[in-house]
């Protein structure tokens with residue numbers, strides 16, 4: 001199946017600034033939207049699919065701040081997020097993160113601390129991902145595997161490494177990454193029909209890394225969520241590849257179940 005190598009968009013985009021920072025700036029910076037008791041989320045891939053659905057649902061809660069990370073930072077993409085309805089003392093702030101540019105996660109931490117004035121993050125959801133090559137292992141271009149590893153495996157690890165200091169300052173920190181049943185070794189026999197070598201391998205490696213994070217960072221609750229086979233661009237495309245009309249699960253069902261897991265999880 002045709003494979004178009006992934007190319008990262010320009011990194012010259014800048015994150016939004018709340019007020020000018022200069023020599024007279026008082027720290028922490030004044031942010032009128034920062035209120036005591038807010039729960040602070042970071043969600044990557046927040047412009048569409050599961051990331052947007054999670055952001056939309058969480059934003060309706062009171063005292064909730066969502067740093068909604070997107071890789072294409074334009075007036076249109078940010079407006080979709082900043083115009084979402086929000087609960088009392090809640091807001092959504094778009095931030096640039098391309099998973100293939102580890103520096104972006106570090107810059108996002110700077111933006112959250114220095115420009116928004118937060119000293120902690122409660123929940124990081126490493127949601128962004130790709131599944132854009134379908135084929136058997138024998139025919140998978142090596143470059144396809146590399147790009148899947150870059151976005152689906154290395155990106156979430158870079159995110160964790162950058163956000164660990166802010167997570168450690170939360171009273172109940174959580175790091176969640178999106179995985180898939182396709183990455184399961186034990187389920188592989190039943191799923192032979194799924195020609196998803198590059199995607200499955202990148203998510204299997206993600207599972208390993210997140211499990212390592214779980215044991216190595218006992219103060220942070222780290223785990224992977226499997227959202228189900230959901231009607232997003234990725235989910236529906238996968239369904240078409242195996243001859244189905246669309247993915248079986250609705251966004252609402254998936255998001256409700258995932259947020260319940262996030263709510264009741266603890267280390």
Ligand SMILES: NC(=O)c1ccc[n+]([C@@H]2O[C@H](COP(=O)([O-])OP(=O)(O)OC[C@H]3O[C@@H](n4cnc5c(N)ncnc54)[C@H](OP(=O)(O)O)[C@@H]3O)[C@@H](O)[C@H]2O)c1
Nearest residue numbers: 045049050071098099128129178180229230232233234235
């Ligand atoms: N849908 C399912 O059935 C299903 C099942 C199991 C697991 N998952 C996982 O759930 C997560 C979300 O999937 P989805 O169904 O919502 O997929 P989707 O509709 O295809 O959305 C993917 C999201 O990831 C972003 N993204 C892709 N490459 C990126 C990069 N290099 N840097 C930053 N963001 C990037 C996309 O941004 P752009 O718009 O800029 O491309 C988009 O926001 C993924 O990790 C996926 O593997 C999904």
